[in-house]
Amino acid sequence: MADPKREELQVKAKRAILVSVISPSNHIEKDQALDELKGLVETAGVKVVGTLVQNRENPHPATCLGKGKLEELKQMVKHVDAELIVFDNNLSPSQGRNIEEETGTVIVDRSELILDIFATHAKTYEAKLQVELAQLLYFRPRLKRLWTHLERIEGGVGAGRGPGEKQLETDRRLLDKRVAELKRKLSEVERRRERTVSHRFQHLTVSLVGYTNAGKSTLMNALTGADVYIADKLFATLDTRTRRWELPHWGEILLSDTVGFVRDLPHHLVASFKSTLEEARQADLLLHVVDSSNPEVEHHIKTVNKVLDEIGIDYKNAILVFNKTDKVEDRSKLDVLRLKYENAISVSAVSGEGLDRLSQAVIDRLASGYVIIEVETPVGNGKLLSQLEDHSLILSREYSNDDSRVTVETRIARRFLPLLKLSDETELKVKGEEQPVPEGVVPEETTHEV
Numbered sequence: 001m002a003d004p005k006r007e008e009l010q011v012k013a014k015r016a017i018l019v020s021v022i023s024p025s026n027h028i029e030k031d032q033a034l035d036e037l038k039g040l041v042e043t044a045g046v047k048v049v050g051t052l053v054q055n056r057e058n059p060h061p062a063t064c065l066g067k068g069k070l071e072e073l074k075q076m077v078k079h080v081d082a083e084l085i086v087f088d089n090n091l092s093p094s095q096g097r098n099i100e101e102e103t104g105t106v107i108v109d110r111s112e113l114i115l116d117i118f119a120t121h122a123k124t125y126e127a128k129l130q131v132e133l134a135q136l137l138y139f140r141p142r143l144k145r146l147w148t149h150l151e152r153i154e155g156g157v158g159a160g161r162g163p164g165e166k167q168l169e170t171d172r173r174l175l176d177k178r179v180a181e182l183k184r185k186l187s188e189v190e191r192r193r194e195r196t197v198s199h200r201f202q203h204l205t206v207s208l209v210g211y212t213n214a215g216k217s218t219l220m221n222a223l224t225g226a227d228v229y230i231a232d233k234l235f236a237t238l239d240t241r242t243r244r245w246e247l248p249h250w251g252e253i254l255l256s257d258t259v260g261f262v263r264d265l266p267h268h269l270v271a272s273f274k275s276t277l278e279e280a281r282q283a284d285l286l287l288h289v290v291d292s293s294n295p296e297v298e299h300h301i302k303t304v305n306k307v308l309d310e311i312g313i314d315y316k317n318a319i320l321v322f323n324k325t326d327k328v329e330d331r332s333k334l335d336v337l338r339l340k341y342e343n344a345i346s347v348s349a350v351s352g353e354g355l356d357r358l359s360q361a362v363i364d365r366l367a368s369g370y371v372i373i374e375v376e377t378p379v380g381n382g383k384l385l386s387q388l389e390d391h392s393l394i395l396s397r398e399y400s401n402d403d404s405r406v407t408v409e410t411r412i413a414r415r416f417l418p419l420l421k422l423s424d425e426t427e428l429k430v431k432g433e434e435q436p437v438p439e440g441v442v443p444e445e446t447t448h449e450v
C-alpha cells in the first residue's frame with residue numbers, strides 16, 4: 001500500500017498560500033486571522049508566498065470558499081507558483097477533494113497541518129504511536145484524495161482513472177489492521193504508565209497546562225532548574241515530563257510539563273492525547289500558563305479550558321499564570337486582564353519576575369489541604385517513620401524514657417493520611433487544619449527567595 005501519510009505530509013520547504021474563511025460573528029480581525037496559522041506553518045517549515053481571507057457566514061459546503069474567491073485562489077496559485085494551499089479551516093473529505101480538483105494543487109487543512117507538526121516533533125515511543133494513530137484515523141475517509149495526489153506526483157500514471165474501489169478496499173483493510181495494532185500497543189503503554197503514575201501518588205504534584213508556546217517548558221526550567229526542550233515553535237513539547245520542584249521553606253513536590261493546546265485540535269488527536277494528559281488529571285493542582293503578550297490571550301484561555309473540560313479535567317481550580325509579562329507592550333491591556341482574572345499571578349519565566357509570588361500561591365493552595373498530626377509509635381516502625389520523613393514536614397520529635405517509642409508532630413497533606421502504614425501499636429491524633437498563609441504575612445526572605 002502506498003504510505004498516504006508520507007506523501008501527504010511532505011510539506012517542508014514548500015511554497016504555500018494560506019487561506020482562511022472567517023465568519024463575521026467570530027470577531028476575528030481580518031489581518032489577524034492568519035497569524036496563528038503562519039506560526040503553525042513556519043513550525044512545519046513551509047514558505048508562505050500568499051494569503052487569502054474570506055469573510056463568510058458559513059463556509060461553502062462544497063468548496064469552503066465561495067465561487068468568486070475560489071477563482072481568485074486559482075489565479076493566485078498560478079501567479080505566485082504555489083505548490084501547496086493550507087486552509088486554516090478544517091475541510092470535509094469532499095471539500096478537500098473538490099478544491100484540489102479545481103486548483104490542481106495539494107491541499108492541507110488545519111488538522112493535517114497540526115498532525116504533521118505532531119508527527120515531526122513526537123519523540124517518545126508513546127507520542128509516536130499516538131500521532132500515527134491519529135493520522136490514520138484522520139486519513140481513512142480521505143484515502144481517495146490521497147490517491148489523486150500520488151498520481152500527480154508519479155507523473156500522471158493512471159491519471160483520471162482514480163484508484164478503483166478494489167484498491168481502496170485493500171488500503172482500508174491494511175489501514176484498519178495497523179489501527180488495531182497501534183491501539184493494542186498504546187493500551188500496553190498506558191497500563192505501564194498507570195503503574196508509574198500511581199507510584200508517584202505519594203508526592204504532591206503540580207501540572208503545567210496551557211496553549212502552545214505559552215512558555216510552560218520555560219517556566220518549568222525556571223522553577224526547577226530542569227533542562228526541558230524549549231523552542232519558539234508551536235508544539236515543542238509533545239509528552240509529559242516530570243521534575244522535582246523545591247518549594248522554598250516547604251519541601252519537594254513534583255512539577256510536570258505537558259503538551260500545548262491549540263484551537264480546533266484535531267478530534268482524534270484530543271482523544272489520543274488524553275492519556276498523555278494523565279499526569280494533569282492526577283495532579284493536585286494545575287497551573288494554567290498563558291502568554292499574556294499574545295493579542296489572542298483570552299481566546300487561548302477559553303480554548304484550553306474547553307479542551308480540559310472535554311477530556312474530563314477540572315479546570316476551575318487551576319491557578320492562572322500570566323507569563324511573558326516582560327514582553328507585554330501595552331501595560332494597560334495587562335491591567336485589564338488582571339482585573340478580569342483577579343486571582344491570576346503575573347510572571348516572566350525569562351526575567352524571573354513574579355516566580356516567588358507563584359511559589360507562594362502554590363504553597364497557599366496546597367497548604368489548604370494540610371493537617372497537623374501527632375503520631376506515637378515504636379521506634380522500630382521504620383516504614384511509617386520514613387513515610388513521615390519523606391512526605392511531611394516534621395515539627396518535633398520526642399522519645400519515651402526508655403527510647404523504645406517516639407512521638408512525632410508533623411504537617412502532612414490530608415490526602416496522605418489514609419496511606420500511612422499504621423500498626424496496632426501506633427496512635428495517631430489529628431491536631432488541627434493548616435490554614436493557608438494569607439498574603440503579606442509571609443516573612444520578607446520567603447517572598448524574595450526563589
Ligand SMILES: Nc1nc2c(ncn2[C@@H]2O[C@H](COP(=O)(O)OP(=O)(O)OP(=O)(O)O)[C@@H](O)[C@H]2O)c(=O)[nH]1
Nearest residue numbers: 213214215216217218232235236237260324349350
Ligand atoms: N519574552 C519572554 N519569552 C518567553 C517567556 N517564557 C517563554 N518565552 C519564550 O516563548 C517561547 C516558547 O516557550 P516554551 O517554553 O517552549 O513554550 P511551551 O508552552 O512549552 O510550548 P509548547 O511545548 O509548544 O506547548 C520560547 O521562545 C521561550 O523562550 C517569558 O517569560 N518572556
Ligand SMILES: [Mg+2]
Nearest residue numbers: 216217236237
Ligand atoms: Mg513545551
